[in-house]
Amino acid sequence: MHLIVVGLNYRTAPVEVRERFALSETDLPLALESLKQTTGILEGVIVATCNRTEIYAVVDRHTLCGHYIRSFMETWFNVPRTEFNPYLYMYEDERMIEHLFRVACGLDSMVIGETQILGQVRDAFLLAQEQKATGTLFNRLFKQAVTVAKRAQSETSIGENAVSVSYAAVELGKRIFGRFDNKKIMILGAGKMSELTAKHLSSAGAKEVLVVNRTVARAEELARKFDGVALSMDQAIGRLHEADIIISSTGAKRFVLNRSTVEEAMSGRKQRPLFLIDIAVPRDIDPACGELRNVFLYDIDDLEGIVETNLENRRKEAAVIEKMIAAELAAYQEWYGTLGVAPLIRGLQEKAAAIHEQTLDSLLRKLPDLDERQVKVIRKLTKSMLSQMIHDPILRVKETAAVKRGDAMMDAFVQLFALEEDVARIEAEMQAGENANAASKAEPKTADKAYETPSILSQLAGVLR
Known part of the structure; x- marks a missing residue:
């Protein structure tokens, strides 16, 4: 699977072009529904403001990822692609994630650090989620984008300094009148x-x-x-x-x-x-x-003197936010890299928990005179011991998936801890949940979203290729 954004904004397209891709609040849900039905699109979010129209998507084929979205834009907006291609930008995977974070934080805005865009990104995601246009990848990514943007606002002063003459006048007035x-x-x-x-x-x-x-x-x-x-x-x-x-x-x-x-x-x-x-x-x-x-x-x-000073202050704060974004990007990549090994980890955790309960029950039967506090202490200590025992194996399997070493070690992990039955059961549960979700959505394209709960081998192949 691949993440992609295709769009145009105030930097790449004049207003006479941008206005042809404007979406009203009434049209946006219909456009999302159309995007969902577009071949190759597995998840989608549309961010449409006066300064940008961006199509975020999870696509199934890297070679045709841009083609899918251009087809949607051509059909929905009724504009031949030859007329809008020169104004488009397209970012994939890591660059797409970084772009989304920068947009949500206001670093890609006409007025750097403006806060209105955060609400617009959040509303676009919530609408897409409500219409079931998002899945595992975008649900995580957009929530993370909103979170880092909120941190940028609360942990820096990027939005506190006026950066236009008219707005500076208002800020001065606030100091005088309150x-x-x-x-x-x-x-x-x-x-x-x-x-x-x-x-x-x-x-x-x-x-x-x-x-x-x-x-x-x-x-x-x-x-x-x-x-x-x-x-x-x-x-x-x-x-x-x-x-x-x-x-x-x-x-x-x-x-x-x-x-x-x-x-x-x-x-x-x-x-x-x-x-x-x-x-x-x-x-x-x-x-x-x-x-x-x-x-x-x-x-x-x-x-203007106030504006220039404030712009410089915003640039300094933007540098701080860029570091936040880099950390969030790394966190998402780590999560995405280990997505395919989730059944292995869950299988080991559940097996360890079952062993813990069985052993504790046996121990308590042999020691019937223990009071409630003693039982609580024993339960806590034995659980802690078991958690520490499986901590390093779980960490290693995540690291193995993240650096893409191949699936041989994953097979060895399953065999070493005798997780074959556990993994099979978890996969069956996940598939049953996906089938139930598909039935409730009743969408022709639901099968395309099966990557959310694939077999262990297909998951590993997707993560490690």
């Missing part, structure tokens, strides 16, 4: 930067928005987006004292707000602070306004 839900915003101008900053402030809880523009129609258009109020410049000057946060980006050639205007407005604020964000070039707000008591003025250079 909260925005009881604050009033005034936007001078209706450009893209002002709109984006206002959007961040609104998302952070700001409720009241006043939009000011020379063209009132444009002010009304932007005001509707934030359930705000449109004002002319004259009206704005008269209501300046109401605003707690003023964002200015008008494109004017001279100051829109001078010191005297702001000073007069402050006289009606009763010492309440005023936060001025001047993101215009040339500047809209007289720098002398920043000298006034309780007036906090930041221009675009201030914000």
Whole structure:
């Protein structure tokens, strides 16, 4: 079996290409169902955001792994593969696992360290799991990806530093006000930067928005987006004292707000602070306004300086997360490498447990006067002795599988511990469970997923080849 991801993102494809592969919440379950029915696909997860569309899959044949997914994309999105092939990337096995971990941790995002992608990856996996599109390999892998991403957020400060001018303005506002839900915003101008900053402030809880523009129609258009109020410049000057946060980006050639205007407005604020964000070039707000008591003025250079510092901090944190990812990758590879020897290990553990119970029962019959505490101590000590006895053999068989030495040693392990009957019984139980699962799913392709419970020889061949 092979792990693969095929996708396109903001680095490889322009928006006019990415939008052709967009998936709505309504379409995603249907797309997953189609992916499940695609020849050669054994497990699948689709991660679709505004910046990426990625198809993760477990496939049965290495040589055709990319072909299977391209066929699905061509059919589902109704786009000829000749039109999207140049924009695709494809990672297999180890590189695919590393890519998934980096995506979940926000290291592959347009804004490095952003946290929204973790929820998107988690939701994509949960949907695929709910639709029974995942199995043993992806259930383990995606849970591990979510876990390492949560660790990245909790154990580093990668998401704490603003890395855009608009977002930096919001973070500065939080330091001054703490909260925005009881604050009033005034936007001078209706450009893209002002709109984006206002959007961040609104998302952070700001409720009241006043939009000011020379063209009132444009002010009304932007005001509707934030359930705000449109004002002319004259009206704005008269209501300046109401605003707690003023964002200015008008494109004017001279100051829109001078010191005297702001000073007069402050006289009606009763010492309440005023936060001025001047993101215009040339500047809209007289720098002398920043000298006034309780007036906090930041221009675009201030914000960009903060952004650059924060970007450097995020890069340092990203290096820490890369080490986490390397460790998680090694852990998954170790688990995957020993997947085929699970029946051997389980067989030895169950046989040891049965011997322990039989021996303990015999001992207790010969020593009927032991009290409850003595029995508990004997049970604990004898169990510990047996666990230590089988610890090294289990470790060795895992190491043997992980380094792919061949199946001769596995056969010797089975014979040495007389596990033939135990392994056969475990395989039969696993196969019965798989058959029951297949019946409940009632999917034509269930037979393709038999790799989850193959015979011991086929498991060993898959792990050791």
